[in-house]
Amino acid sequence: ETGVTQSPTHLIKTRGQQVTLRCSSQSGHNTVSWYQQALGQGPQFIFQYYREEENGRGNFPPRFSGLQFPNYSSELNVNALELDDSALYLCASSIQGIGAEAFFGQGTRLTVV
Amino acid sequence: DQQVKQNSPSLSVQEGRISILNCDYTNSMFDYFLWYKKYPAEGPTFLISISSIKDKNEDGRFTVFLNKSAKHLSLHIVPSQPGDSAVYFCAAREVGNNRKLIWGLGTSLAVNP
Numbered sequence: 001e002t003g004v005t006q007s008p009t010h011l012i013k014t015r016g017q018q019v020t021l022r023c024s025s026q027s028g029h030n031t032v033s034w035y036q037q038a039l040g041q042g043p044q045f046i047f048q049y050y051r052e053e054e055n056g057r058g059n060f061p062p063r064f065s066g067l068q069f070p071n072y073s074s075e076l077n078v079n080a081l082e083l084d085d086s087a088l089y090l091c092a093s094s095i096q097g098i099g100a101e102a103f104f105g106q107g108t109r110l111t112v113v
Numbered sequence: 114d115q116q117v118k119q120n121s122p123s124l125s126v127q128e129g130r131i132s133i134l135n136c137d138y139t140n141s142m143f144d145y146f147l148w149y150k151k152y153p154a155e156g157p158t159f160l161i162s163i164s165s166i167k168d169k170n171e172d173g174r175f176t177v178f179l180n181k182s183a184k185h186l187s188l189h190i191v192p193s194q195p196g197d198s199a200v201y202f203c204a205a206r207e208v209g210n211n212r213k214l215i216w217g218l219g220t221s222l223a224v225n226p
Contacts, residue, residue, distance in 0.1 A: 004156070033213065042117075042202055042216030043157070056211025090156050092214075100145035100164070100206055102214065104156035 004093050006105035013081050013112050021076040021108045023091030031055070032074040033102060034066060035090040043090055049074055050096050078110075086112045116140045117205050119217035126224050132190040134220050136203030139184065143205040147214065148177060148188045150199045157202060161188070193224045 005024045013019050025032050031050045035043035045058035049068035063079040072093070078085055088109050092102035118137045126132045136146070144165050149157035163170040163177045163186065170177050176189045190197055200221045204214040 006156075033211075035214075040218070042204075042218050043214070045213040045215070048211040048213065050211075056209070056213060058213065100147060100162045101159045103159060104149075106154070106156045109154075 004091060004103055004105035006089075006091050006108050008108060009106065010109045011111070013110065015081055015083060015112055017081050018077065018079045019081060019110060021078075021089050021091075021110070023074045023076070023093075023105060025072045025074070025091075025093030026103050029093035029095050029103070030072050031094045031096045032068055032072065033092045033094070034074070034076045035092065036060075037088040037090060037107070039087075046076070081112045083112050086110060115217070117203055117215050117217040119201075119203055119220050121220050122218070123221040123223070126193045126222065128195055128224055128226050129192045132188075132193045132197065132222055132224065134188040134190075134201050134203075134222065136186050136188075136217055137184055138186075138205050140205070140207075140215075141184075142208045143215070144208045144212075145206040146177070146179060146186050147204045147206065148175075149202045149204060150197075151202060151219070152199050160201075190222075193222075195224050195226050198222055198224050 033048040034046040037043040047057040048055045052068045068074045088107045091105045094102040147162040148160040151157045179186045200219040203217040
């Protein structure tokens with residue numbers, strides 16, 4: 001059984017650019033949630049994907065978008081990057097309707113300069 | 114406004130003693146509470162959860178207590194070990210379609226040999 005994996009682990013982008021982050025969910029998990037964690041803060045919910053559709057969204061602008069694929073892997077896309085987008089981006093997988101725990105990947109550290 | 118609060122940013126405990134990490138919440142629309150442990154440069158690792166209808170859950174050295182009337186939960190680690198040194202996050206799962214996690218700011222635990 002493989003855990004949640006995210007790529008890349010680190011990324012440096014310039015303000016105004018676009019970025020795509022990737023996540024492979026844990027085997028058997030059909031739900032993927034994305035979180036942003038700024039330095040010294042707890043993770044903030046961006047959105048969740050279930051059955052390839054967005055299943056709820058946090059307080060993030062539309063330039064944050066995502067996809068889920070038939071194999072349950074997911075992408076987070078951020079357009080028009082801003083300096084404040086610099087953060088650790090975490091992906092969590094879970095099984096919809098079963099259990100409470102979500103399992104996290106190691107995160108992608110995004111730095112916008 | 115923080116719905117989940119961890120008021121102690123740090124805690125230092127001697128090896129072998131009990132570590133008690135506290136968490137308060139302001140919203141009653143949570144159905145589960147979870148504790149995660151996080152090392153630098155890694156994603157959060159799930160430790161233990163408790164349903165809002167329970168008042169105690171135990172798993173090995175970890176016990177979580179929930180006091181619904183006080184809207185307070187705590188994580189007890191007995192005995193504490195140096196490998197427990199990490200940042201501990203309290204998270205509450207919102208009732209609803211996506212059941213997103215609302216996180217506290219974390220408490221940094223240092224277990225001294």
